[in-house]
Amino acid sequence: MTELPNYDANCELCIANKITPWLYEDEECWVAECMICDTPMIVWRPHGLPEKDTEDRLMAKLGEVATKHYNGDGWWPDPHRRNIPDHWHCHARPKGGFFGR
């Protein structure tokens, strides 16, 4: 494949500027500190929403990265996509924090 099948040049998650520290990346996804809320956020590389089994795999990956990031302090996944609803991503919030929805 030479072209990206799902890419939106106006989407900041597609552009994926490394303006914050990246905690993890592979060919399917990446995890970086969110520049807005300062918590780890996993982003699926294609612009869109994954199938359930792909999403499960991504969430498992976020689990690995977040558990290490929070050093066993606990965290919870926040799948609510406030700013970019049509590009899959998920935040890992610190336990007991950030419940403002």
Ligand SMILES: [Zn+2]
């Ligand atoms: Zn955020």
Ligand SMILES: [Zn+2]
């Ligand atoms: Zn996108």
